[in-house]
Amino acid sequence: MKRPRTATGLGTALMLGSLTLALVTTSGCSQDDSITRIVFAAGQDPSGATATLIEEYNASHPGVEVSFQVMPANTDTQHDAYVTYLSARETSIDIYSMDVIWTAEFARAGWIVPLPEGFIDPDAFLPGPMESVTWRGTRYAVPWFTDAGLLYYRTDLLAEAGLAVPETWDELTAACEAVTPEGGAGFVWQGARYEGLICNFLEFLWGRGGSLDAEHLASSPEAATAEIRETIVFIRSLIETDVSPASVLTYKEEDSRRIFTEGQAPFLRNWPYVWSFAEGEGSKIEGFTGIAPLPHAEGETSYSTIGGWNIALSAYSEHPDEALEFIEFITGERALKQRAIEGGYLPTRIATYADDDVLAANPHYANFFEVFRHTKSRPRSPHYPQLSDVVQDNVHRALSGEIDPETAARAIVTDLTELYAR
Amino acid sequence: MHEPRQKRLIMWLLAPSLVFVAVMGAFPVLSQFVLSFTEFNMKFADERGFVGLSNYMRLAGDSIFRQDLWQTFLFTVVSVGLELVLGLAVAMLLNRVRRGRTALNTAIILPWALPTVVAATMWSLIFNDRVGLVNSILGQLGAIQSPIVWLGPGLAMITCILADVWKTTPFVAIILLAGLKSVPDQYYEAAELDGAGRWQVFRYVTLPLLKPFIAVALLFRTMDAFRVFDVIWVLTGGASRTETLSIYIYKVLFRYSDMGYGSAMTVALFAIVFLLSLVLIRFMRISQEPVSE
Numbered sequence: 082m083k084r085p086r087t088a089t090g091l092g093t094a095l096m097l098g099s100l101t102l103a104l105v106t107t108s109g110c111s112q113d114d115s116i117t118r119i120v121f122a123a124g125q126d127p128s129g130a131t132a133t134l135i136e137e138y139n140a141s142h143p144g145v146e147v148s149f150q151v152m153p154a155n156t157d158t159q160h161d162a163y164v165t166y167l168s169a170r171e172t173s174i175d176i177y178s179m180d181v182i183w184t185a186e187f188a189r190a191g192w193i194v195p196l197p198e199g200f201i202d203p204d205a206f207l208p209g210p211m212e213s214v215t216w217r218g219t220r221y222a223v224p225w226f227t228d229a230g231l232l233y234y235r236t237d238l239l240a241e242a243g244l245a246v247p248e249t250w251d252e253l254t255a256a257c258e259a260v261t262p263e264g265g266a267g268f269v270w271q272g273a274r275y276e277g278l279i280c281n282f283l284e285f286l287w288g289r290g291g292s293l294d295a296e297h298l299a300s301s302p303e304a305a306t307a308e309i310r311e312t313i314v315f316i317r318s319l320i321e322t323d324v325s326p327a328s329v330l331t332y333k334e335e336d337s338r339r340i341f342t343e344g345q346a347p348f349l350r351n352w353p354y355v356w357s358f359a360e361g362e363g364s365k366i367e368g369f370t371g372i373a374p375l376p377h378a379e380g381e382t383s384y385s386t387i388g389g390w391n392i393a394l395s396a397y398s399e400h401p402d403e404a405l406e407f408i409e410f411i412t413g414e415r416a417l418k419q420r421a422i423e424g425g426y427l428p429t430r431i432a433t434y435a436d437d438d439v440l441a442a443n444p445h446y447a448n449f450f451e452v453f454r455h456t457k458s459r460p461r462s463p464h465y466p467q468l469s470d471v472v473q474d475n476v477h478r479a480l481s482g483e484i485d486p487e488t489a490a491r492a493i494v495t496d497l498t499e500l501y502a503r
Numbered sequence: 504m505h506e507p508r509q510k511r512l513i514m515w516l517l518a519p520s521l522v523f524v525a526v527m528g529a530f531p532v533l534s535q536f537v538l539s540f541t542e543f544n545m546k547f548a549d550e551r552g553f554v555g556l557s558n559y560m561r562l563a564g565d566s567i568f569r570q571d572l573w574q575t576f577l578f579t580v581v582s583v584g585l586e587l588v589l590g591l592a593v594a595m596l597l598n599r600v601r602r603g604r605t606a607l608n609t610a611i612i613l614p615w616a617l618p619t620v621v622a623a624t625m626w627s628l629i630f631n632d633r634v635g636l637v638n639s640i641l642g643q644l645g646a647i648q649s650p651i652v653w654l655g656p657g658l659a660m661i662t663c664i665l666a667d668v669w670k671t672t673p674f675v676a677i678i679l680l681a682g683l684k685s686v687p688d689q690y691y692e693a694a695e696l697d698g699a700g701r702w703q704v705f706r707y708v709t710l711p712l713l714k715p716f717i718a719v720a721l722l723f724r725t726m727d728a729f730r731v732f733d734v735i736w737v738l739t740g741g742a743s744r745t746e747t748l749s750i751y752i753y754k755v756l757f758r759y760s761d762m763g764y765g766s767a768m769t770v771a772l773f774a775i776v777f778l779l780s781l782v783l784i785r786f787m788r789i790s791q792e793p794v795s796e
Binding site for chain 1: 545546547548567632633650652654655656657739740741742743744754757758759760
């Protein structure tokens with residue numbers, strides 16, 4: 082059978098083409114050996130503050146070039162991407178920015194390196210974030226920026242009714258009856274079945290003196306079960322008495338935020354980011370936003386759930402010393418101040434809250450600081466994703482009336498105890 | 504036919520595709536099967552190893568798996584049932600229409616053409632309790648006093664089923680339309696001559712001849728519905744009793760990084776869908792009576 086000439090020509094062309102392609106792509110990998118390249122993976126910073134800081138660092142450190150690898154905005158997507166890289170022992174990323182809930186998981190997996198002794202001064206940082214970087218007594222990351230749950234309220238509505246800012250749940254429910262607008266809602270928060278639900282639930286639980294800590298569940302499981310059950314019953318009562326709308330069980334951050342900034346609800350539990358929406362242009366409630374610690378039960382203390390991100394060194398980095406130097410810079414006072422002023426990222430260093438420039442740009446930080454002194458972490462465990470799902474599922478189903486609070490509380494205590502023990 | 508030399512040439516030409524399919528298809532299935540007998544978590548390298556049937560034992564006692572299995576089953580039965588009925592109605596409509604048939608065909612196909620995630624996002628906005636179209640209309644009509652929470656407890660599954668039926672009815676309609684067109688006109692004429700009424704024509708002529716087409720549509724839709732993921736993921740994330748097996752498997756594999764247990768669940772899902780398909784095929788064969796004269 083004669084081979085057509087075109088087939089031979091085509092075959093040769095294809096071979097040459099693919100060879101060239103292979104050569105070109107591999108040649109791109111040759112490095113200039115005199116420069117150390119560090120890659121820093123983190124979520125997008127739309128303010129540009131981080132990019133500017135990195136440029137500054139590169140300019141002042143001639144032998145080092147740090148580049149910013151932008152990760153997806155969704156924290157769970159970022160998590161799954163990091164898990165993939167680190168499982169494959171990826172060496173191309175030196176520094177990871179980490180959600181506060183990942184520390185135990187990544188530390189246990191051996192993916193991040195404990196910080197050298199004396200690398201940071203723990204007293205310089207807020208206590209909540211410091212707790213979030215610690216696993217089994219060792220520090221694995223440096224706190225970068227923080228977040229905590231706040232109570233937002235309408236200053237005008239409360240003033241009209243002559244009411245003080247509620248400090249206990251009884252005061253809040255009473256205030257709701259007095260000031261809820263017609264057809265609106267009283268107190269909105271995030272009750273959908275997702276990570277945010279745990280943040281909200283824990284604030285309710287801690288405000289009643291309860292906790293999901295391993296030691297507490299191990300030493301007094303009956304008491305823990307009772308606390309969880311009573312908290313669920315209390316939250317359900319908020320929905321049943323219309324203090325919170327039934328639809329709150331489908332709300333995430335933006336759903337609840339919108340109701341508040343549209344003026345439809347006098348009270349909102351949400352994160353600090355809401356401030357710029359509530360007081361920004363086009364907000365229906367501009368000038369009337371107040372912030373306060375969340376309410377607590379009579380005789381207890383209020384606590385907010387810590388959110389935020391930390392910076393850790395990859396166990397597979399080929400330039401740990403240079404990477405650590407950069408970490409020191411990007412979590413230093415100067416960098417945190419820059420990010421606070423330009424990007425509104427809440428600093429984790431205590432001193433930054435007293436800085437004049439920072440306060441000039443963000444006067445409401447003074448109120449935030451008070452709340453940040455009373456924050457707690459979500460349970461720390463290498464099995465956090467499962468733990469989170471157990472709490473989310475049981476709480477959401479109990480609040481929806483699918484299971485009763487006692488069953489939910491028992492399931493949470495039993496399953497969490499089992500996960501903590503693994 | 505083909506001479507031996509040509510046959511060999513054909514084999515060589517087909518070989519790359521076959522290898523590709525074998526690798527991309529068989530390899531993952533086999534490796535999942537093997538993984539299902541191991542303890543393998545991406546995060547805990549020191550705990551990996553062969554554990555025999557222990558993942559399957561764990562699966563047998565997993566109440567979440569059982570609940571999700573029931574929810575998946577419920578979703579499948581109701582949504583496929585609705586799709587068949589509506590799909591048949593739509594197909595019969597399309598069969599009768601003479602003018603504007605192309606436009607109508609296009610309009611009917613549109614839901615199927617839209618990516619599921621896009622359609623589901625649209626539905627989540629339409630059913631949103633505060634800003635959604637449905638509540639807005641119902642409120643204006645005075646039919647409801649306070650907003651209905653379509654994606655909340657109690658109603659979530661119904662809403663998910665509606666969104667899915669909207670999207671997949673065209674698929675069933677197209678298949679059944681092909682079936683309807685294959686019924687020779689003589690049969691209808693003969694039936695009319697015998698004095699058969701509309702319903703009798705449908706029951707004794709149309710339906711029996713449509714059986715193979717219904718079987719195909721039923722098989723495809725059941726297998727798909729049982730493995731549903733995107734519609735529910737976008738609408739509720741699995742909350743309020745809508746979580747299906749696919750969602751649970753996704754969580755175990757990608758959220759908990761538990762490859763061993765996740766693989767066991769995948770194998771279980773594969774087995775269930777496979778059995779279901781066999782049952783359906785069997786059922787369809789048995790019920791295929793010869794067309795009565």
